[in-house]
Amino acid sequence: MSQPPRTALRKKSSLLPRLLAGVAVVAIAGAGLWFWNSRKNEAAEGAYRTTTVERGDIRVAISATGTLSAISTVTVGSQISGQVTDVLVDFNSEVKKDEVLARIDPSTYEAQIEQGNAQIASARASLRQAQATLRNAELDYQRKADLGKQQLVAQSDVDLARAALDQARAQVNASQAQIQQQTAATQTTRVNLDRTVIRSPVDGVVLTRTIEPGQTVAASLQAPELFTIAEDLSKMKIELAVDEADIGQVKVGQAVSFTVDAFADRQFRGEVQQVRLAATTTSNVVTYPVVVSVDNSDGTLLPGLTVNAEIEVSKRDNILKVSNAALRYKPTGEQAGATVATQQQAGQPRGGGISDDLARVAGALQLKPEQQAAFDAAAAAVRERQAARTAQVQQGGASMFGGGPGGGPRVVVSSGAGSGAMQAQIRQRMVERMQQDFAPFRATLDDAQRQRWDSELRALLGARRAPLYKLVAGKPEQVQVRVGASDGTSTEVSGDIKEGDVVVVGERAKE
Template sequence: MTAAARTTSASRRSPRPWRRILVAGGLILLVVAGAYVWQKRGADAGAGDYRTATAERGDVRVGISATGTLGAISTVDVGSQISGLVTEVLADFNDTVSKGQVIARIDPSTFDAQIAQGNAAVQAAQASLATARAAAANAEADFRRKTELGERQLVASSDIDLARTARDQARAQVQSAQAQITQQRASTRTSQLNLERTEIRSPVDGVVLTRTVEPGQTVAASLQAPVLFQIAEDLSKMEIVLAIDEADIGQVKTGQGVSFGVDAFPDRQFRGSVQQVRLSATNTNNVITYPVVVAVDNPDQILLPGMTANAEIEVSRRDDVLRVPNAALRYKPAEGDAAAAPTATRTSPTEELPRMAAALELDANQQAAFDEALAGMRERAAARATAAPSRPPAGGPPMMGGRRGPANAGAGNSGAMRQRMQERFTQQFAAFRETLPDEKKARWDGELASLLAARRAPLYLLVAGKPKPITVRLGVSDGSWTEVAGDIAQGDQVIIGSGRPAR
């Protein structure tokens, strides 16, 4: 065998180096892919143990539902002050009337006769007055003559006294005749007023809602004025009177928005606003309700008095906030999961103060005052935590035991603790607050009060297939969604239930 043949044979028996590298790389890729698939299967299996929902941004709207009746803001009952036979009815249902317009007439003949009688009595009284004046003038002259004769001792003093008495009586007769004239004129004026009242006039500009009188009907106004017409003053402005339960009345304030619907227009929603919260309570079968008046604009006048309105008062609204389903706040892991999961870290309201300060857009001096107050607050909290490590940190609410959920989320925050926290924060940030203008002071006070009064609850995130407990601050809730703030971001998966089969 030649040397060339031996070389060729040896090369065929031994593989080339690049082939060994290729085989080794393929084995490594297979190992890595297998590990990835194994890990993914484990993560998927762990994720499959829980039902989750996504923390998202959206609106949370809280409303109170109630039912009421639409009515005109001002409705006037038009009646009659006199009795008599109705001769004309000049207004009908739905007629538009103006103030002072005659809408009905009552037979005036009785009062015409009374006026004529009164005028005659006045004339008779005037004649009596003329007679009395003539008698008075004669008595006055007789008294003067006898007085002159008495000075010359020509008549007796008794005659002078009689003349004086006759004069005084004549003067009294004149006054009596004048009083009779006044009395008869007043009586005639009364009859004149009653004659004017035979024309029933509209007291306001409005629309006739009801008419309860017909021509030829006799009106009797002996004890009270009978209602002949009911006139709505302005149907372009209406109102709804809602009966709000005592448990909800504390949330209702003047100016809150109200949406409502009526059966006549099922596909349309109308808007109004709370105009008045009345203090007069109504007790119906031991249920206490308060009337709430809602003002409604009705420019096209399609809403009619008496319609039933199904209304909802918007007592709170938060737009574009981070929210989670309420089921996430009710979730409680099983005992085994709870033991394996770490405890949620307690959060302090102090950690949220920088966010509040940033929203106020502070200048350099105000920011420095805030930073100084915040540092002092943290130092005091650290000192208290060092002195009593077993106690919860200052400013932080205790963790709540028992069942989680919005209903008892604030159970650990007692009123006394919140009061102490309020006093502590007010004292610590008093100097910073004085640097703020009035508008920002009001905003700071409101935000601080909301922060300290807020409820806190545990929440479980699903991270790498395992539950991670956190504590969040709760905001408003509409029954389905709850506003949350804390160590949670949009898109996080929150656990709302267990997906494991029951054993």
């Protein structure tokens, strides 16, 4: 066999080191570029303080204070004066209706009754005397009238006999009236005699007692208070003083949780029963009374306890929420310009993600298969229109109600004095369009489902919108989200946002 030339072998051996060196240089350059980009991204992300969009529950509650009391409290007084002879109940005594609580000395009224009976007997005797006089006057007049017809007596005698008859009749009527008068007076005394026995008007518990045996009760212009009876302490109420800024959120039927200092380790529950219109102003602070009904079947709660209550005005379950700091964040300086440019390049439409919110509302209605099919058809049409509108926004020529598949006139929102009215018009257009799109679906709902759907749709379309800044590739990117309930720490958000997104809450100070 022939051997390869020595020159060719030498060329191959000289090219190998160069090739390896080139590969090493490329690898080193790639690693350096990767390391530089990583450091750059870390530095960019490190320039912001961030938080994460979470899924959870939000409970919105209004705090107020009040006092526990019985639902019905009756004050027992005395309508007569006299000395108290007996007190048969004490504080905390359980009493039944018509049970005797106390007695007042009845001797005065008993004597008055005896006197009245004697006066009635005297009046009856006078009546009998008047009746006898009347009979005699009737006979006398009859005789003289007959004689007068025969011209045997003077006419004057007949007239006098008639006058005597009339007087006798009047005297009988007067005696009968006197008997009635004396009988009524005696009956009044009997009523007062019965009032010397103080009885309970209701079933309940004696809260207060202000009399002792031997004490004199003086009933003049008003009835003195002897006892206070709480009716049925198994049901109680709380009168809360709610600030005028919060009263608009309070509705009948809302749940209330409260604590009392006497049982600090327990939490009790009630329900809003009444929102009263009688406002009270104290030190220029206006409050409204809210009545809360409480079940006290175990008898733990006592009248008069001070209550620290929370009225649950809203509870949102399994929703997206974000820290309130993220909604307060506004980019500054160069970051503000870069964020606006990023948003314009992305072409994000305002108010996106409403289809997901509507799906969540529909899911809570427990729809039947045919109802779900009607909803899916309407939601698909809405998503197609939003996609077309987004494409127009990215092309730079469409507004929220531009000439896309959704139809309708073009609306341009200016930043002048009329922008609030224009935004109201846009919101009204959204409501009308959604009502049209989902009209077939709404027709399949029953009354309860339809009422809830309308309420949720109005709340969704009328929700306030706010900018949120997502951190994308180390840079904040503005998105418009709908803002819902807030508990003071976190706020419900919906729109072009999802669970796990990192949002900016602030900028770190440059070193």
